[in-house]
Amino acid sequence: MKLRVVLASVVCSFILVSNLATPVVATDAPTFKSIVRGDLADDSVYFVMTDRFENGKPENDEAYVGGGIFRSGYDPTSISYWHGGDFVGLSKRLEYIRDLGFTSIWITPPVVNNWIQGDSGAYHGYWGTDFTTIDPHLGTETEFKDFVAKAHKLGMKVIVDIVVNHTGDVISPKIGMYSYRSISDFPYRTATGQIFDVTKYAGKNNFPKLDSKRSFPYEPFVSTANKSVKKPNWLNDVTNYHNRGDSTFSGESSYYGDFFGLDDVFTEKPVVVKGWTKVWSDWITKFNIDGYRIDTAKHVNPEFWVDFLPKVKKTAVDAGKKEFPIFGEVADGDPAYLATFLAEQEFPSILDFNFQSKAMSFVRSQYQAYRMIELFNADDYWTTATTSAYGQPTFLGNHDMGRVGYFLHTDMYGDMNLTLKRSLLGNEVLFFSRGAPVLYYGDEKGMIGTGGDKAARQNMFPTQVEDWKQEPRIGSTPIGNRSAFEVKNPLEEQITGIQALIRENP
Incomplete structure (x- = not known):
């Protein structure tokens, strides 16, 4: 979008003049114009947590099993469990998203989940067990297809959040210990007991055969009730998981450890690469979706991506989708590291955590303009x-990290007038800078939260969480018993205006 390029250049030039004795002048315009922009360059993305957006079909709130919180995981009074949002409800609100000016909708994983783990429900979608269909809390396959079709009719793409790094927590170490066991102390062994280096076999067809009792640092255990709970069936084979205990999120455990206890998939194995490729290729042909956001991408070995991504992209092209945006989550602010996923691992795009860090530093403080230069x-x-x-x-x-409104509200010591001004500035930086702006649902309604992930997942439809009813909102009063859709907000009006301006000046 030329207007965004011009405005971003103006902002950057102002910052440069303000901070440098000698302004930097671009002299290689032809080269600049020839840069490939990427599949997302002309898009803006509205990120929705489906369970919290709109409840269009109350009869599916308990996934048709009943039994209350301890069976279905449904408890709309708790921030930790399912609240009732679904694809029927989301479909009803597509015009709202379209009218804000967004061209794409990113939805949290719609697959069937392990509904309850510990003291929380899987309303967010990241604890998958059946990766072939829609979680009944969210609707049916027909309702999901209807949602996608309506989005397309309104001129919007549907981007689905997917996970290949892990599944829901079904497997446990047989001895009941969970601390990470390193490869140096507990090397992998073949089914016949021979030590082997997994890095030398990653993605190769001669990957050794493994045995659940001999090959792993922890012998895996699955209850009888859960022996066949996962789909496709290859996910029920315990030798298709790393079985090393919980990740410490450093060193080798970043690849091989369980992500907070979730079953870490052995993505080095060819059967796993083939299996995931089929799963996520089938979603393209079956549901006609338009792109993928890939969760926990940095916790998967590079060889997997080099094989998986081109094949999935080819499926999309063969299905008539020349542009099929795929972007990975790599929670790191170092642009040099982030860029390796583009140059070396076949990712078309990566969520720009460097932008988040630098732009928020600028928006939060009048003394941080140099961060935009660094960006x-x-x-x-x-x-x-x-x-x-x-x-x-x-x-x-x-x-995951929390809402932009929370950070700004905290920085402004609760001063709502200053928080609103900073929020307006934040939107200008987000929408007028290079890249594809992603707005987290509810930010346009001034939602704040109290920090962290669960508190940042408020309902758009009337909430039954008492704290959320009284929570302050930027540019508005506390929501009480109302729906967020009923209340206009200056942030919403600003975003709508900015996107209209960009559309009028492509």
Whole structure:
């Protein structure tokens, strides 16, 4: 979008003049114009947590099993469990998203989940067990297809959040211990007991045969009731998991450890690569979706992506989708590291955590303008034969780290007038800078939260969480018993206006 490029250049130039004695002048305009922009460059993305957006079909709230919280995981009074949002409800609100100006909708994983783990429900979608169909809390396959079809009719793409790093927590170490066991102390062994180096076999067809009792640092255990709970069936084979205990999120455990106890898939094995490729290719042909956001991408070995991504992309192209945006989650602010996923691991795009860090530093403090210089000076890292900084999804807050409104409200010591002004500035930086802006649902309604992930997953439909009813909102009063859709907000009006301006000046 030329207008965004011009405005971003103006902002950057102002910052440069304000901070440098000698302004930097671009002299290679033809080269600049020839940069490939990427599949997302002209899009804006609205990120929805389906369970919290709109309840269009109350009869599916308990997934048709009843039994209350301890069976279905449904408890709309708790921030930790299912609340009732579904695809019927989301379909009813598509015009709202379209009218805000968004061209794409990113939804949390719609697959069947392990409904309850510990003291929380899987309303967010990241604890999958059946990766072939829709979780009944969210609707039926027909309702999901209807949602996708309506989005397309309104001119919007549907981007589905997917996970290949892990599944829901079904497997446990037989001895009841969970601490990570390193490869140096507990090397992998073949089914016949021979030690082997997994890095030398990753993705190769001669990958050794494994045995559940001899090959792993922890012998895996699955209850009788859960022996066949996962789909496709290859996911029920315990030798298709790393079985090393919980990740410490450092060193080798980042690849091989369980993500907070979730079953870490052995993505080095060819059968796993083939299995996931079929699963996520089938979603394209079966449901006619338009793109993928890939969760926990940095916790999967690079060889997997080099094989998986081109094949999934080919499925999309063969299905008539020349542009099929795929972007990975790599929670790291170093642009040089993030860019390796583009240059070396076949990712078309990566969520721009560097943008989030630098832009928020600028928006939160009048003394941090130099952070924007650092941001734009690093943009060459993103340039490949197929994409550039213009094709990376940008954001200010999300469902994991918390809402942008929370950060700004805290920084302004609860002053709502100053928080609103900073929020308006944040939207200008997000939507007028390079990249594909991603807005987390509810930010346009001034939602704040109290920090962390669960508190940042409020309902758009009338909430039964008492604290959320009284929670302050930027540009508005506490929501009480109302639906967020009933209440206009200056942030919503600003975003609508910005996107209209961009559309009118492509």
